[in-house]
Amino acid sequence: GAVVSQHPSWVICKSGTSVKIECRSLDFQATTMFWYRQFPKQSLMLMATSNEGSKATYEQGVEKDKFLINHASLTLSTLTVTSAHPEDSSFYICSARPAYNEQFFGPGTRLTVL
């Protein structure tokens, strides 16, 4: 149980284009999902908290207009990187919370912006 999927697992795009990443909880409902960013050999950095049916809460320093988050249902959250640039290249990981404090992570999405 507690499986979280992400799609795509990797994506390469040109600078200036937008990329959408999907995060799904497959066997549980998640009122809250989270988006993290991880650079090579570094820890996970929380970008935003996504609550179903309401606006996402972004961490300080994260541009909400660049990283659009939509939590359309209890099992789906999407992250759209708008007008991507090479510095946005990173490993993006979502997580979902079925119960208080427990978080289960997706397999991650490797974004490369050329």
Place this chain on the structure above:
Amino acid sequence: QQQVKQSPQSLIVQKGGISIINCAYENTAFDYFPWYQQFPGKGPALLIAIRPDVSEKKEGRFTISFNKSAKQFSLHIMDSQPGDSATYFCAAPNQAGTALIFGKGTTLSVSS
């Protein structure tokens, strides 16, 4: 502001040995302390977690020890195996209690 401090940054252990990774936290309101295991190119996987009402929790070869007075918790991997080679992260709730904040990670290498 870092809320969990993890050490060591890297660790090399012989096969069959004990791996010990430590974390120190600051916020005494924390009530959930998980450890995650991450392999390269994969998302973190929940390994084991503890709540502060117990001092130790064991699941197979993995044990969490919790010291509330010292505000520390540690992960012990008994009989370490090459397959345990990965990066391990401790985590704790943020001040709002809405998300997990991660330590900087420990890269474990188990030599055969």
